[in-house]
Amino acid sequence: MMQLESQSLVQRMPQSTKTAILVIGGAEDKVHGREILHTFFGRAGSLESRIAIIPSASREPAVLGERYRSIFQEMGCVEAKVLDIREREQSSDPEMQDYIKGCTGVFLTGGDQLRLCGLLADTPLMEKLRMRAQTGEITLAGTSAGAAVMGHHMIAGGGSGESPNRSLVDMATGLGIIPEVIVDQHFHNRNRMGRLMSAIAAHPDRLGIGIDEDTCAMFEKDGQLKVMGKGLVTIIDAGEMSYTNQASVGATDPISIYNLRVHLLSHGDRYHFHQRVILPPD
Template sequence: MQQLTSQALEHMIPPPTQTSILIIGGAEDKVHGREILQTFFNRAGGAKAQLAIVPSASREPGLQGERYQKIFEEMGAKEIKIFDIRERHHCENTEWHSYLDTSCTGVFLTGGDQLRLYSLLADTPLMSKIRVAAREGRMALAGTSAGAAVMSHHMIAGGGSGESPNRSLVDMATGLDIMPEVIVDQHFHNRNRLSRLISAITSHPERLGLGIDEDTCAMFEAQEKLKVIGKGTVTIVDATEMSYTNASKVGAADPLSLFNLRVHILSHGDEYNIRTRIPIASQSL
């Protein structure tokens, strides 16, 4: 099968995101209302949805894939394929490439280990096709927990919590570059990760920090807006107007000073424009 190179595909990606990309903080409701999963399903075509589930971040990808397959089958998806990628060469599967080229309307990245997910998918034509299709508006894309973290270019790979912000608190790596404008942290307030996200943003102040709680989603649509869905909050850390930090003057484990850091906390229905950096209150109240 003839395939475009990753580099050629990357040149096809337009800067703005044109469709629904759902970044989920993990532990989304899979039993009752399933609001977030139902939103992804609807954005992917509802009863006409032809989905791909990528459970590769999980230590038990077979079980994880089957779990989400059952959920989306119950919702009424037209077709579901599990991309059970356990080695990099599995990304060359011609059936999966054909599915992405001709039929697939939505891809779901499950939770697990974001470094594992990156190591299996990064710089493969399969991942490039998913990235291009999502950013061009030809399919919906969702990632939960590790599948959310890997959306960034500068990815939070791990770290601690419960301390003052410091550079040793966060381990950074390269992500899949689906939403390069942001740095994502998940299970956010549930695991006390505000300092970790601030520490990450200190090294990359041009990026927007997104801290997403469990059973909560930041859904990106056209015009570079995100909308909050779910039971928790999305914390936004904006360092574009930061006037001072001591990061270059102190040791890696020393507390950081950051002046004029802007923080927004958004709940269900609130929106945020990542271009203008302006929050918009929910219209449903």
């Protein structure tokens, strides 16, 4: 019996699959080329993929979940199932946990990142999902709010279009899937450079990742980040920061930051997020 179960799990994970974590800035193309969604589909096993869709961040989870389910079914997946989690207790449901154990890809939709963390953080389902994503057993994608939750420190909200200051950003605890990053989404589209810089000034040991709409930062198991899509991925690296007055000024006073390193990456550009260096093009 155990041997049959083991063989079944092997069959569920296509041997050619190269898993990754796709962090999407929101508003990804769902109608025309669907480059980012096709990449997720391919990395999850293509025609052999079994995909879990978690729309819990949305105020209309059933509607949004069904939209993504239809997209992946149209692409030809073996199965796409919406895990419509609206109460924390549902994350302990054995049937949902079994699906996470056996699927090849998980897609976290947009909405409210605080709602998503409130429903999933520190639940049995989330622990299984995080473990499988971090060990490269599944491909995981998150868009908009689903992207914001990737780090240990999470931008929960705030303003835009201002100079960096402490009141510009509200921080919370994310899901810790890629703990060393702080992600901001809809980035240049909503003028959030100051917001992400404010977050990094408070947490200079983390790497700031700002992702534009219809743009994806794809994190590979070997530490590479590759950019795809129409916009930019902005990387803010405070590893060589020599000074900030962040802790000593008022909440609305502008923050000084010395020796901050910023990279703007477009489609096809690569970056090693452990070594914090730009990589040559493929």
